[in-house]
Amino acid sequence: AQKVTQAQTEISVVEKEDVTLDCVYETRDTTYYLFWYKQPPSGELVFLIRRNSFDEQNEISGRYSWNFQKSTSSFNFTITASQVVDSAVYFCALSEAFQGGKLIFGQGTELSVKP
Amino acid sequence: GAVVSQHPSWVICKSGTSVKIECRSLDFQATTMFWYRQFPKQSLMLMATSNEGSKATYEQGVEKDKFLINHASLTLSTLTVTSAHPEDSSFYICSASAGVLYEQYFGPGTRLTVT
Numbered sequence: 287a288q289k290v291t292q293a294q295t296e297i298s299v300v301e302k303e304d305v306t307l308d309c310v311y312e313t314r315d316t317t318y319y320l321f322w323y324k325q326p327p328s329g330e331l332v333f334l335i336r337r338n339s340f341d342e343q344n345e346i347s348g349r350y351s352w353n354f355q356k357s358t359s360s361f362n363f364t365i366t367a368s369q370v371v372d373s374a375v376y377f378c379a380l381s382e383a384f385q386g387g388k389l390i391f392g393q394g395t396e397l398s399v400k401p
Numbered sequence: 402g403a404v405v406s407q408h409p410s411w412v413i414c415k416s417g418t419s420v421k422i423e424c425r426s427l428d429f430q431a432t433t434m435f436w437y438r439q440f441p442k443q444s445l446m447l448m449a450t451s452n453e454g455s456k457a458t459y460e461q462g463v464e465k466d467k468f469l470i471n472h473a474s475l476t477l478s479t480l481t482v483t484s485a486h487p488e489d490s491s492f493y494i495c496s497a498s499a500g501v502l503y504e505q506y507f508g509p510g511t512r513l514t515v516t
Binding site: 323328329330331333336377386387388389390391392393394 | 433435443444445446447450458492494496498500503504505506507508509510512
């Protein structure tokens with residue numbers, strides 16, 4: 287069965303600290319997609335990244351970086367030099383290639399960055 | 402990226418009444434639309450998948466007679482909560498995709514409060 291686990295419910299850091307949000311997934315498919323979304327207090331989901339199962343290259347986008355490791359079924363997200371504006375709930379999600387595009391979300395990690 | 406709108410952004414209704422939420426893809430044709438529900442401090446749960454011109458496919462545990470979904474055109478899907486009750490109060494989010502292998506774009510969400 288497909289499942290996404292974000293074990294960290296809440297994380298609190300001080301501005302400029304680095305923070306890593308963990309994501310572990312389960313799937314029996316060999317072809318799948320992994321996502322990270324940010325949900326600020328307004329509620330609107332903000333797309334951050336999509337990674338397919340055949341691309342294990344790490345990705346960096348500004349202060350954001352992602353580490354995809356199939357061997358441990360993990361897709362972790364790191365924010366470097368965190369800022370107050372990074373405060374939000376972050377969701378990791380999984381979509382299997384032949385499940386009609388359905389997204390299975392993790393429980394979310396609420397990140398609070400304090401000044 | 403593509404734009405998806407939802408209307409209304411928030412609605413308050415009395416118990417027993419029905420409420421219709423619209424989801425529109427503004428600049429692309431959405432062959433597939435998804436409806437999610439999110440309770441406070443919880444993750445997004447997929448309610449149903451709708452393909453243009455077909456009946457919606459509901460997830461297990463979602464009452465199809467209570468949550469009526471219509472996807473009559475390539476740019477519009479509607480979710481009607483019939484005979485709403487306070488336990489239906491939630492944040493409803495739609496997403497739209499040009500096809501099952503394509504990116505999903507999320508609407509801003511509709512906050513429903515049933516009194």
